[in-house]
Amino acid sequence: MPYAPSFPVMLMTRDNLRIDAAHTPPRGAADLGIVLAHGFTGSHRERATRRIAHVLSGFGGVVAFDFRGHGRSGGLSTVGDLEILDVDAAVRHARAIGYRKVVTVGFSLGGAVALRHAGVLGGVDAVVSVSAPARWYYRGTRPMRQVHWAIERPVGRLFTRLGKNTRIMRGVWDPLPLAPYAAAAQISPAPLLVVHGDADPFFPLDHAYQIYGYAGEPKELWIEPGYGHAESAATPELVRRIGGWAVARFGPPEGVYSS
Template identity: 25%
Template sequence: MIGLYVLIVGSLYVLQRPMIFQAGMSPVPPVLNSVPGFQEVSHRTEDGLDLRALYRPAAPGALTLVYFHGNADGLSGSLRVTERLAAKGYGLLLVGYRGYDRNPGSPSEEGLYADGRSALRWLSEHGVPGSGTVLVGNSLGSGPATEMAATHPVAGLVLISGYTSLPDVAASTYPFVPVRLLMRDRFDNIGKFSQVMAPILILHGTADRTIPYDHAVRLAGAAGNRTRLVPFEGIGHELAGSPMVSPAIDRWLSFLAR
C-alpha cells in the first residue's frame, strides 16, 4: 500500500506540468490576420521565443486591455471572451503563451511570466503606456496577470475566476497528496497582491467547483479597499464566457476613467 502511494505521488510530481498546462487541448488558433479589426503580431521573449498575439488598437481616449487566457484555451477563445469589449472601443492585446496556439516552447510559471513581460514591452514600444493599460486574467491567466500588475505600473487589474495560488487549487483536488511541497509552479497571487498598486476587480462565480468562490473572497480581503469583488450567483468556472462579464468590466473601467 505504501509503495502504491509513493508511486502515485511520484507520478504526479513528474507529470505535474502536463497536468497543469493543458496546451494540447487549446483550440486551433485563428488564421493569420483573418480576424476583422485585429492584426497578428509577434513579440520576442527574453529567452528568444517569438510568440504570436492578436492586437486591436484602442479608440481615441480608450484604455487597452491585455488579456491572459485560461487553461486549455488560446487566441480563439480570447476573441470570443473579449468581443463585446472590442465593440466598446477598448484596445486589446490577446496574449499567446509558449506552447499554446502552436507557439514554440513549453509552458511553466516563469515562462508565462516571461511571455507577459514580452507582451507589455511590445505594447510600450508601440506607444501604449502602462497608464493606459489594464490587465485581465482568466483562470490560469490570473497568475501572469497578477505578476505583471505586481511588477509593472498599470491602470488596473481584472481577475476572472482567479485563484489564491496554484497549490491551494491542487490541495482541494488532491487532498491526499502533499502538493504544497511538490509543486514547482506556484503562481502565488495572494502573496503578490500587496505589491499591486493599481485598482483590482475580481469576478467569480459562486458555483465554481474548479476554483471555489472562497479564492475570490480571500483575494479581495488581501487587497483591501483597492478591490471590488463581484459575485455571479450560480455560475461555475465557465464565467468568462458569460454575457454578463463584459458589461461588468465595462462599468468598472468607466468608473476607473473618471
C-alpha cells in the first residue's frame, strides 16, 4: 500500500548528536504528535516502521527517528542509556512544530527507552511501550543471548555494524541506567499503555507484568494472543488500536482516519 508522505528532519540532541528523523503529517486536523521509537538495529526507514508510521498518522502527526548509532544518525548506540536524549530531541521537535499533546510509542528497545525517557526526563503526555524488556542483561531466551553476543563481543559488534548499520559502544555502562520497570514507576500521572505478545520470542510475559506492576495509575496492559515481537509482528489492526488509545486520552481531533 502507498504510505503517507513524510518529510526529512535532522534533530540535535542535548549532547550535540545529529539524529536522522522524518515527520509524517496527520491525515486531517490534529494536535496530537506521536514520537515513534524503533527497536535495536532498526530504523525509521525500514518498511515495518514506515507502515506503522503510516497507520499512526491517521490519529496524529508522527515524528519517527533513528536512535544514535543507527542508520544515518550520529554517535554510537548505548543500548538504552543515552537514547533518552534522542527521544527528548524528537519530543521537543514535535512540540516546536505545533503539536499540543505528545505521546511516545516505542517498540522493544524503543519501548524501554520510552519508559526511561518519561520516567527520568518527562515532558510527554502519554507513553506506549510495546514488546519492551523490563530489566537489563536478560539472557533467558536464545534471541536475547544472540543480542548480547552482538553487543559484547568485538566480532558481534563488527557484524552488527556491517550487516545492520548499527554502531555499538564498547565497554559497560557506568553507572548502570535506571531499569525500565523502575522508570515506569515514575511516569504517573501520565497514562501508560503496556503491550506485549504471548508469543514473543525475545521477552516472556513476566517482563510486561513487571513493568505494569511497578507503574502507577493510570495504566493499561494488553496481552496480545499470538503476537510475536516488536515492529515486524505488529499488525495494522494492533497499531490502529494503539492510535485509538492515544486519541482517547485527549479527545478525538477532527478528521481522524483509520486506514
